[in-house]
Amino acid sequence: MAKFSDKQMGKEVGNAAVYAEPHTMDGKAMKISPTPGSMPNRSKADTVNMSIGAISKAAGDEQVKTTGIKMRGTGAATKGLMSRGPMA
Numbered sequence: 493m494a495k496f497s498d499k500q501m502g503k504e505v506g507n508a509a510v511y512a513e514p515h516t517m518d519g520k521a522m523k524i525s526p527t528p529g530s531m532p533n534r535s536k537a538d539t540v541n542m543s544i545g546a547i548s549k550a551a552g553d554e555q556v557k558t559t560g561i562k563m564r565g566t567g568a569a570t571k572g573l574m575s576r577g578p579m580a
Contacts, residue, residue: 498506514522534540541550560574 498504514524516522541548543549543551557576560576562573563569563575566573
């Protein structure tokens with residue numbers, strides 16, 4: 493008889509494929525591809541996303557981010573007073 497569950501200490505630790513078919517968050521069945529991750533041919537130089545330093549082939553005309561929040565307590569800072577990114 494097949495084993496459908498592998499609970500240990502009250503938690504399911506077995507392979508998920510045993511008790512749950514692949515599905516989306518809506519509960520609908522998921523389409524499984526026989527060749528997952530098939531992408532364009534990256535062996536040619538014109539299809540490779542090359543980058544050298546800060547220069548990238550795929551990068552558009554994005555400007556350098558200059559906005560931010562002025563930090564407190566920097567004193568005699570020599571490298572900048574602005575912070576970027578998520579601040580708590």
